[in-house]
Amino acid sequence: MDLSRREALKLAAWGAAGAVLGLRSAVFGQAAGTAGEKTEKMESNEAKIKGEVAMSEYVLPPLPYSADALEPVIDAQTVGLHHDKHHAAYVKNANAALDQLAAARKAGDFKAVKALSLALAFNASGAVLHDLYWQSMDPKSPREPKGKFAKQIDADFGSLEALKAQFAAAAKDVEGSGWATLAWEPSIEKLVVLQIEKHQNLTVWGATPLVVCDVWEHAYYLNYQNRRPDYVDAWMGIIDWASAGHRFEHAVEAPAAHRH
Ligand SMILES: [Fe+2]
Known part of the structure; x- marks a missing residue:
């Protein structure tokens, strides 16, 4: 490279x-x-x-x-x-x-x-x-998630619907200005939903x-x-x-x- x-x-x-x-x-x-x-x-x-x-x-x-x-x-x-x-x-x-x-x-x-x-x-x-x-x-x-990503979502959240429910709840519940995010946490090799307040x-x-x-x-x-x-x-x-x-x-x- x-x-x-x-x-x-x-x-x-x-x-x-x-x-x-x-x-x-x-x-x-x-x-x-x-x-x-x-x-x-x-x-x-x-x-x-x-x-x-x-x-x-x-x-x-x-x-x-x-x-x-x-x-x-x-x-x-x-x-x-x-x-x-x-x-x-x-x-x-x-x-x-x-x-x-x-x-x-x-x-x-x-x-x-x-x-x-x-x-x-x-x-x-x-x-x-x-x-x-x-x-x-x-x-x-x-598009819906596919392949490895879909499998990871199922493994970490149970289902896409459960992920969506958590994500929406997190987004709605952000205090003041902010964000909700789906993130990859490499140290535990899991997808996580996070709120980002005061970025x-x-x-x-x-x-x-x-x-x-x-x-x-x-x-x-x-x-x-x-x-x-x-x-x-x-x-x-x-x-x-x-x-x-x-x-x-x-x-x-x-x-x-x-x-x-
Ligand atoms: Fe913005």
Whole structure:
């Protein structure tokens, strides 16, 4: 696998969908283009989404169907605004956060790191989840699960009807803004239904953690008491980068779960 393909897969697995040029062409190219007219930038964006060229930032993928295709379930105006304004804003702001973090690294100035990390998690999660949302619907021929997927659903939920009942209940019961999702939990090899509230708190959906540091007080209080920075500084010196590298190799080979 060449580097650009690996990079594309890594970022696809991470939930990214394209490059900064792609973002700008997606957001502004769509606004500028008329129906049926493909600009050079839009084609370049599509190549990035397909993983044909390296991607390094988020893009706004085009809707996989026309805005009115989901009527009467969801009206065209709602879909248009949702995709072109809301989803686009998540993409734009996720990339802005990446740009600002790059500037902070360059300057060695991390005083805004908390706000920027939150902005990245909030907006990147929004970008990834909206991408998956559009792909989760099929206006013309909603298909039933088949084969291995159908068997897994039966094994984990008892039946498709039981899964649907749990999913609908979870979606209805989300407190405030949020999402319901059917997810693959690889550590127990089961499908699970989850509620996603405050999606920024759950960082970037689709991301595969490679290194993790526990900063709950139970992880350091006996030795460091309230001095978490000392614990973190010390902890940075004991990271097993070799094992992280193995996990990275594995993760970049795995295609993003929501792309097929
Ligand atoms: Fe949304």
